Amino acid sequence: MKSFATSRAILTCVGLIVGPCIWAINTQLGEILSYAECGSHRPWLAVNSFGAAAVAILAGLVSWRSAHNGIPKTTARFLGSVSGLAALLFAFALTMQGAASLVLSGCER
Numbered sequence: 001m002k003s004f005a006t007s008r009a010i011l012t013c014v015g016l017i018v019g020p021c022i023w024a025i026n027t028q029l030g031e032i033l034s035y036a037e038c039g040s041h042r043p044w045l046a047v048n049s050f051g052a053a054a055v056a057i058l059a060g061l062v063s064w065r066s067a068h069n070g071i072p073k074t075t076a077r078f079l080g081s082v083s084g085l086a087a088l089l090f091a092f093a094l095t096m097q098g099a100a101s102l103v104l105s106g107c108e109r
Contacts, residue, residue, distance in 0.1 A: 008066060012080040015063035015087030019056045023090045026052045030097060038107040049098030053091045060087025 029048055037044045060083070067080015 009076070011066035012063055012076055013083055014066075015056075015060040015080075015083035015085075018059035019087040019090035022052045022055050022059075023093055026094055026097060030101070037101075038105065041105075043102065045101035046098045049094050049101060053094035053098065056087050056091035056094060060084040060091065063087060 026049055030045055033044050033048065063080050064084035067077045067084070
């Protein structure tokens with residue numbers, strides 16, 4: 001029974017964990033992949049950013065569903081709601097980074 005509560009707590013916080021981590025990874029890859037994108041003229045940064053935004057949205061949905069699926073109104077439900085909304089915020093930032101990479105090619109100096 002204790003492992004079920006622990007796994008529920010982890011699923012509730014997954015949006016707060018995955019969202020910032022995937023955003024930090026995408027930011028670092030944006031610094032590295034811009035040189036590769038300049039040489040190949042393929043939108044690697046946009047693909048990476050939009051894929052990372054999809055992962056952040058999925059993490060937010062997992063947090064939201066785990067918090068609102070059969071749990072009474074408690075701190076865990078609040079944490080799941082905040083976690084899901086934070087993941088959406090990071091997904092928005094990732095989408096904006098992807099849109100910027102479509103406008104700027106990476107060859108600008």
